[in-house]
Amino acid sequence: MTDRPAPARSRRRRGARVVAWVVPAVLVLGAGGYTAASATAALPEPVLTLAEAATAEFSADAAPVQAAVDAQTRPSAVGWLEGSDVWTNDETPRPLASITKLVTVLVGQERELLAPDADGPSYVWTEADVDRQDELLSQDGIAYPVPEGTEMTRRQMLTLALVPSANDFAAAYAYSLFGDNDGFVAAVAGWADRNGFDSLTITEPTGMDSANLGSASDIVRIVRLVLADPTLADLVATERATLPWGIGTVENTNPLLGAMPGVIGVKTGRTVRAGYSLASAAQGELAGRPLTRIAVVFGRETNDARAADSKALLQQLAAAPQRIAAVSEGEHLGTLTAVTGEEVDLSAGAGADLVLIPGEAAASTLDVGANALLLTAPDGAAPPEPVDVLRSGDFAEPGLWWRVTHPREVFGF
Incomplete structure (x- = not known):
């Protein structure tokens, strides 16, 4: 018996069956990759909003x-x-x-x-x-x-x-x-x-x-x-x-x-x-x-x-000489806002004074990473101890659903 080519209609049916299972598979696999990427992506650092300037300067009246x-x-x-x-x-x-x-x-x-x-x-x-x-x-x-x-x-x-x-x-x-x-x-x-x-x-x-x-x-x-x-x-x-x-x-x-x-x-x-x-x-x-x-x-x-x-x-x-309050205990220093919109307030854990003579200058700088308010001393004076910065709470880790449904916040687009 002589072989004969399959009818074109039969080939189209087989192609349709392949597409029918391949496309959903690709979509499923793509969704799985996106979900995995969303779940493991590093989130942006919280944004700091300061109550005052990042560095405050102090001096005594001459x-x-x-x-x-x-x-x-x-x-x-x-x-x-x-x-x-x-x-x-x-x-x-x-x-x-x-x-x-x-x-x-x-x-x-x-x-x-x-x-x-x-x-x-x-x-x-x-x-x-x-x-x-x-x-x-x-x-x-x-x-x-x-x-x-x-x-x-x-x-x-x-x-x-x-x-x-x-x-x-x-x-x-x-x-x-x-x-x-x-x-x-x-x-x-x-x-x-x-x-x-x-x-x-x-x-x-x-x-x-x-x-x-x-x-x-x-x-x-x-x-x-x-x-x-x-x-x-x-x-x-x-x-x-x-x-x-x-x-x-x-x-x-x-x-x-x-x-x-x-x-x-x-x-x-x-x-x-x-x-x-x-x-x-x-x-x-x-x-x-x-x-x-x-x-x-x-x-x-x-x-x-x-x-x-x-x-x-x-x-x-x-x-x-002047005794200047660089910060007061409980003073509001700023707010951290997470990518989710959640906010954590920052405050001074203790008060700190600086003693300055006319002509001297000192400063305080908020270091969020170190959870400290850093104080600089005038030349020759003993450096003040850093002031602990307290947080009103911790940020909650966003769940998978939030990550999947917020691609702009997670991936920046």
Whole structure:
């Protein structure tokens, strides 16, 4: 028998049967893939709506500080050890008198450091030192004559230079390190240039020369360096000291030291041309933050006047730091909105305060991933602990039906 092709109608019936089961199979398989993809797709992160700006900035008002300085009728400047700003009513370089000795000892410490617990090398008093003492006494300078050949430690020299403001020991200290006055002056010029003390001119180490000049604002900055040196900070805070060689007990010339609570030095200065000047510092605290305020006054008419003006400025500075509430406990910080539309509120788990002095700035930043409000501290201040961020609840995981029926939210189309 000869084979014959199947009729066309029979072939069409078989094709229709294939289509009848293949198309539904494809649709079923496609729906299954879509469902599987919907079930496993990562959902977009919740959207954060902030109650305030993401980063809040804080600062303390400096206007009262400038007003306090401006109220002084003679050159004055103030600042804090913990800050870098200075407020002044006069930038003119003025005669420094014995405030010069702060520069002398800082430059000396840079050349050869005396540690807080050390006496330092010995020095033997020379004939030149004796001659210098006689000259200083003839000029009404402070000196404590000792015989040629007297042996002393560097700490004893610094004690006499800074506590009773002995010019002879300040000069001997400087020349023992730098060789002579030219060497000392050159060292000071380099040091002043490196530290940006543009107003400073120093011609000798004692302050007897009225050509020793500096602005009140630069002296505030110099006081910061003195107080940062533990050896010098201890010496300028010494009320009295007992020395050998028949000198006995010497008293600090600072009229506020021991008379005003918290005062820790720093240095007096007086000549006919300079008048009565005083660089002073006092410690205090606000909300557990230690703060040291600094005041410099130049050219007062009497010792009492420089003491009174310095005390007034230090007291006004004590009221200037501000305790600022960075966040309150329970404060609403923002809202997280899930892709489903569900919302979770964010709030501060505790309150947090910042203590700022004028010129300082701090900030708070909400870190949702860390569940924390991060607080930044001013330079030199201890960083505050982060504040826990509380959530009003947790987001419910959307079910399969929601995922399948919300392709735009799940896949972004």
